[in-house]
Amino acid sequence: xxxxxxxxxxxxxxxxxxxxxxxxxxxxxxxxxxxxxxxxxxxxxxxxxxxxxxxxxxxxxxxxxxxxxxxxxxxxxxxxxxxxxxxxxxxxxxxxxxxxxxxxxxxxxxxxxxxxxxxxxxxxxxxxxxxxxxxxxxxxxxxxxxxxxxxxxxxxxxxxxxxxxxxxxxxxxxxxxxxxxxxxxxxxxxxxxxxxxxxxxxxxxxxxxxxxxxxxxxxxxxxxxxxxxxxxxxxxxxxxxxxxxxxxxxxxxxxxxxxxxxxxxxxxxxxxxxxxxxxxxxxxxxxxxxxxxxxxxxxxxxxxxxxxxxxxxxxxxxxxxxxxxxxxxxxxxxxxxxxxxxxxxxxxxxxxxxxxxxxxxxxxxxxxxxxxxxxxxxxxxxxxxxxxxxxxxxxxxxxxxx
Amino acid sequence: xxxxxxxxxxxxxxxxxxxxxxxxxxxxxxxxxxxxxxxxxxxxxxxxxxxxxxxxxxxxxxxxxxxxxxxxxxxxxxxxxxxxxxxxxxxxxxxxxxxxxxxxxxxxxxxxxxxxxxxxxxxxxxxxxxxxxxxxxxxxxxxxxxxxxxxxxxxxxxxxxxxxxxxxxxxxxxxxxxxxxxxxxxxxxxxxxxxxxxxxxxxxxxxxxxxxxxxxxxxxxxxxxxxxxxxxxxxx
Ligand SMILES: Nc1ncnc2c1ncn2[C@@H]1O[C@H](COP(=O)(O)OP(=O)(O)OP(=O)(O)O)[C@@H](O)[C@H]1O
Ligand SMILES: [Mg+2]
Numbered sequence: 001x002x003x004x005x006x007x008x009x010x011x012x013x014x015x016x017x018x019x020x021x022x023x024x025x026x027x028x029x030x031x032x033x034x035x036x037x038x039x040x041x042x043x044x045x046x047x048x049x050x051x052x053x054x055x056x057x058x059x060x061x062x063x064x065x066x067x068x069x070x071x072x073x074x075x076x077x078x079x080x081x082x083x084x085x086x087x088x089x090x091x092x093x094x095x096x097x098x099x100x101x102x103x104x105x106x107x108x109x110x111x112x113x114x115x116x117x118x119x120x121x122x123x124x125x126x127x128x129x130x131x132x133x134x135x136x137x138x139x140x141x142x143x144x145x146x147x148x149x150x151x152x153x154x155x156x157x158x159x160x161x162x163x164x165x166x167x168x169x170x171x172x173x174x175x176x177x178x179x180x181x182x183x184x185x186x187x188x189x190x191x192x193x194x195x196x197x198x199x200x201x202x203x204x205x206x207x208x209x210x211x212x213x214x215x216x217x218x219x220x221x222x223x224x225x226x227x228x229x230x231x232x233x234x235x236x237x238x239x240x241x242x243x244x245x246x247x248x249x250x251x252x253x254x255x256x257x258x259x260x261x262x263x264x265x266x267x268x269x270x271x272x273x274x275x276x277x278x279x280x281x282x283x284x285x286x287x288x289x290x291x292x293x294x295x296x297x298x299x300x301x302x303x304x305x306x307x308x309x310x311x312x313x314x315x316x317x318x319x320x321x322x323x324x325x326x327x328x329x330x331x332x333x334x335x336x337x338x339x340x341x342x343x344x345x346x347x348x349x350x351x352x353x354x355x356x357x358x359x360x361x362x363x364x365x366x367x368x369x370x371x372x373x374x375x376x377x378x379x380x381x382x383x384x385x386x387x388x389x390x391x392x393x394x395x396x397x398x399x400x401x402x
Numbered sequence: 403x404x405x406x407x408x409x410x411x412x413x414x415x416x417x418x419x420x421x422x423x424x425x426x427x428x429x430x431x432x433x434x435x436x437x438x439x440x441x442x443x444x445x446x447x448x449x450x451x452x453x454x455x456x457x458x459x460x461x462x463x464x465x466x467x468x469x470x471x472x473x474x475x476x477x478x479x480x481x482x483x484x485x486x487x488x489x490x491x492x493x494x495x496x497x498x499x500x501x502x503x504x505x506x507x508x509x510x511x512x513x514x515x516x517x518x519x520x521x522x523x524x525x526x527x528x529x530x531x532x533x534x535x536x537x538x539x540x541x542x543x544x545x546x547x548x549x550x551x552x553x554x555x556x557x558x559x560x561x562x563x564x565x566x567x568x569x570x571x572x573x574x575x576x577x578x579x580x581x582x583x584x585x586x587x588x589x590x591x592x593x594x595x596x597x598x599x600x601x602x603x604x605x606x607x608x609x610x611x612x613x614x615x616x617x618x619x620x621x622x623x624x625x626x627x628x629x630x631x632x633x634x635x636x637x638x
Contacts, residue, residue: 005511016499311495314456315509315556316484318477395456399495400447 001321010328013301021333024297027290028337028375029344034283035371036345036363041352042276044361049268051360053261059100060133061227061239062259063092063246083221084256086210088249090149092225096241098233101129103226104210108217110181112158112206114166114173121162122205123180125213133226136202141174141189144209152211156185161203163190180206181216235260280367284374290337291378298330298386302393309390310398323391330383331376338375342368403564403595404430404453409462411448411618422448423459424618432563435587435596437606437626440615441636446599447568449615453597454487454566455479467563484513488557492569494549496541502528502552503537509560527555531585547578554585558594565589567598571605583608603629 014021065084089104106125111118130136131143143157158166158173167173173187185208194202214220229238239258247254302309309322317325349361411423422445430436438446451457452464455471464471466482474482496505503524510520528534531551541549550570557565567586571579587608590596598609606612609626616636 001512001514009511012499307495308497311497312508312512313480314454314483314489314495315512316480316560317512318480320477321512396451399451399456399491 001324006324006328007332009325010332013305014329014332017301020297020300024290024293024333025337025340027293028287028334028379029341031283031287031290032338032341032371032375033345033348034286035280035367035374036342037348037352038283039276039280039367040345040349040361040363041359042272042279043364043367044359046269046272046276047360048358049272050265053265053268059229059231059235060261061229061235061242062261062264063088063225063227063242064257064259065221065224065255067255067257084225084246085221086149086214088246089222089225091245091249092227092242095245096238098230098238098241099227100230101133101228103127103130103133103228104222105130105224105226106210106213106217106219107223108213108219110216112162112166112178112180114176114178117166117168119162119165121159121180122201123213123216124205124207125210125216126207127210129228130207130226133228134202136194137192138189139192140172141187143189144207145188147209150211152209152215154183154185154212155188155209156180157189157191157207158187159191159201159203159205159207160193161201162206163187180208183212183216185212235262276364276367280370284370287371287374287378290375291334291382294330294333294337294379295382295386297333298326298383299389301329302326302386302390305390306393306398306401309393310395310401313393313395314399319391322393323387326387326390327380327383330379330387334375334379334383337379338372341375342372345371403432403434403467404428405465407463409449409452409459409464411445411452411457411459421618423452426462426618426620428613428620430595430597432595433590433593435590435608435610435626436598437609437612437629438597438599438615439601439603439606439612439629439636444615445618446615448618450566450568450597450599453564454489455482484509485560486562486564488560488562488565490550490553490557490565490567490570492572494541494546494553494573496549496552496556498541501538501540502533502544502555505541505552506556506559509556513560523559524555527559528552530558531555545578546574547581550574550578550582551585554582558589562594564595564597567596569599569601571600571602579605603631 063084086104089102092099093102103126108123109120110123112121126144127149128144128146131138136143138157139160144155145153147153156178163173166178167176173190176187177184178187191202208216227242229235239260242258243254243256246256312322345363349363352361353359406426406428409423409426410421413420413422426449438449440446448457452459455466458472467486471479497508500508506524506527507520510523525534525537528537531554533548533551533555536544536548541552544552565586570582570586574582583605586596586598598605600606606629607626612624612626612629613620614622614636
């Protein structure tokens, strides 16, 4: 019996029971579609995070108050840490030659208003170095001036969206006085469009001198310090120097965490990859349920076609041929279900990407391969029992069965 | 062609042994036309399935074309059925989803014959039973007589040397039945060994020899021409 004949024969018998065939396919379709769509979602989230990190500069160290354990993320355990101060930032800049620029950071939210227009904004307090460290650029006017760190001048750089909303209709914001909270500040620049980065929409912020922000929000400490290292210097060695210096300044206790971009990316990537795998595995369980559906259909088919099986044996079909015929039917069922599921999964991802364009969701190749292989394997596995039952039927009993 | 020696077949039915065949000795030379008669439950079908290598006897020996069947493996038996034996059943046993042509093609599909040859042989086989215009009809689009002729075409398409028929006319009206019997006679004339199970004395009369079974025993052998009615035949 050639492959071609086998294929046609199996297809013919599946076609004889369209509804039943379709229903058993459905389980497989849902299973494979779930694996494909869910892993695509997880993978999309992972890539999204990586892209976010990649868009901030390399050679970047981020100093965060508090000591972490092993995760690479700032932990909340271990009591109150010493606070990071502006003096810490200045010390880093002055005492470690490998450090190129230091940008201290304070954040808060407040209302920004110009005339009758008002909106809530994120207020970022930093220094002129922030522009380069975070790879910002100014569309109009200037960024924060290279003034003394300690001077809190009432000037502000507006994010693009803030500027557009406070100054609609092409009005020139630079040089105007806006209110941020209770403070009157002169607009000195507008940022070029940038979008969301590291969870902060840089189009939706206003940037003020760090000391100004500390006064506005009545803070004495920093949220974090961005450190840009000279291109030629080693990131890891510099990190150690930063840790040592800050420990010295904080009475010998190592109470800050220095994150490198690599470590952050790796950690997030690992977490999200594990999540993707877990979600994919859960979806894969539905495939085995689909396999049971196929087994059920095949068992019914064997019972229903007992007389046919007897006849096939009488006209010269061997046990093995009967086995192969029924296995082929099961395999066809599951393969068709797998391919259809792939299509459905793909379609749902397309729709998802239309709705959330920022999410680079596409199923990982391994997940597509695994889903297809698994659906096919499940079909064969669960098709085996019914096929074997068909092959083992006594031909005479099969022939005379009713 | 066929030699049976002390063939016994016993079924277990709820712990009770049912003796379907008891010490059957028989010799059927190649080309003979034999009818098997007997009351219901006397073992006729069991004997026919045994001859067709679908059923194995519990004891005794069966030589088919010089080979002892008991010694053959399952695969060899399949091969024997495929190439040397054709079956015709009372209830036709056509596969309902397949057309007449596809039903006839079935044995050749499993034998792995090339497609072009299959097509040719299907057409020839259906032509020989006068159904050239029904190739693409499904069984439910055919009359009983036509169905049995398709089944006969299927049974002969591999050109078997032994044709076994279990009440081939049992579900047919007289004229369709006669058509089938004529075709069977024709095949026998062409050299095919023919064994027909029947209740019908007029069918048995066509056979060269009639074997009468009662309770699994061969109780009589007589020439087909001497068959009169059923009642006197089955009397012990
Ligand atoms: N699979 C089986 N299990 C148990 N008993 C069986 C089985 N097949 C047949 N028998 C018994 O064996 C005996 C012979 O059966 P068989 O079918 O050969 O009779 P038959 O002569 O063909 O009858 P009929 O004319 O009604 O077709 C019967 O008593 C039947 O009940
Ligand atoms: Mg019978």
